[in-house]
Amino acid sequence: xxxxxxxxxxxxxxxxxxxxxxxxxxxxxxxxxxxxxxxxxxxxxxxxxxxxxxxxxxxxxxxxxxxxxxxxxxxxxxxxxxxxxxxxxxxxxxxxxxxxxxxxxxxxxxxxxxxxxxxxxxxxxxxxxxxxxxxxxxxxxxxxxxxxxxxxxxxxxxxxxxxxxxxxxxxxxxxxxxxxxxxxxxxxxxxxxxxxxxxxxxxxxxxxxxxxxxxxxxxxxxxxxxxxxxxx
Numbered sequence: 127x128x129x130x131x132x133x134x135x136x137x138x139x140x141x142x143x144x145x146x147x148x149x150x151x152x153x154x155x156x157x158x159x160x161x162x163x164x165x166x167x168x169x170x171x172x173x174x175x176x177x178x179x180x181x182x183x184x185x186x187x188x189x190x191x192x193x194x195x196x197x198x199x200x201x202x203x204x205x206x207x208x209x210x211x212x213x214x215x216x217x218x219x220x221x222x223x224x225x226x227x228x229x230x231x232x233x234x235x236x237x238x239x240x241x242x243x244x245x246x247x248x249x250x251x252x253x254x255x256x257x258x259x260x261x262x263x264x265x266x267x268x269x270x271x272x273x274x275x276x277x278x279x280x281x282x283x284x285x286x287x288x289x290x291x292x293x294x295x296x297x298x299x300x301x302x303x304x305x306x307x308x309x310x311x312x313x314x315x316x317x318x319x320x321x322x323x324x325x326x327x328x329x330x331x332x333x334x335x336x337x338x339x340x341x342x343x344x345x346x347x348x349x350x351x352x353x354x355x356x357x358x
Contacts, residue, residue, distance in 0.1 A: 188239070191336060196344070207267055207278045208248060209267045211248050219243075222237045222238065316338045
């Protein structure tokens with residue numbers, strides 16, 4: 127007879143770590159009791175088999191921003207590039223940030239973005255600007271198109287979460303450049319009511335705010351050069 131136990135018996139004497147990360151799950155009271163009382167090998171293995179199921183974390187809920195249509199415009203440059211979007215670092219995470227009020231982050235631990243937020247914003251805004259500027263080819267800097275743009279859009283997102291009043295607040299800075307010259311530069315603030323308590327209502331409000339931002343960016347892209355403004 128071998129001196130050591132089987133692999134599964136050895137596993138009973140170690141902590142179990144759920145696959146894919148997360149906190150460790152120690153042996154439960156039932157398993158420890160079985161060991162203490164010397165129950166048979168079959169019962170011990172049966173208890174071990176159900177331990178992972180009891181300790182595993184539920185799958186996260188994945189969300190994405192929706193593309194919101196807006197009014198169409200003419201007079202923009204033929205080729206427009208939306209450059210990579212700069213996010214405030216507190217937003218640059220897998221989990222959705224509900225609020226940053228009162229010196230703390232309210233993060234929805236099990237409600238995640240389905241893709242990196244900066245990439246998602248870039249993708250959604252490219253679609254929204256393409257709809258609003260039908261005579262222009264709008265593409266993202268991180269895409270496969272490498273044509274030299276006639277105009278470029280640079281965007282900083284400084285805040286996108288619920289404020290103290292309960293409204294979704296989006297703060298952004300936008301600059302439109304042609305060649306090396308900044309033609310337009312504006313600060314924008316959008317406050318959108320959140321229609322319900324759930325995460326889906328929060329993401330819907332975020333989508334509406336991003337749609338309003340797309341309206342303003344499209345307006346900047348069609349603004350005559352003589353109306354250049356350096357600050358909003």
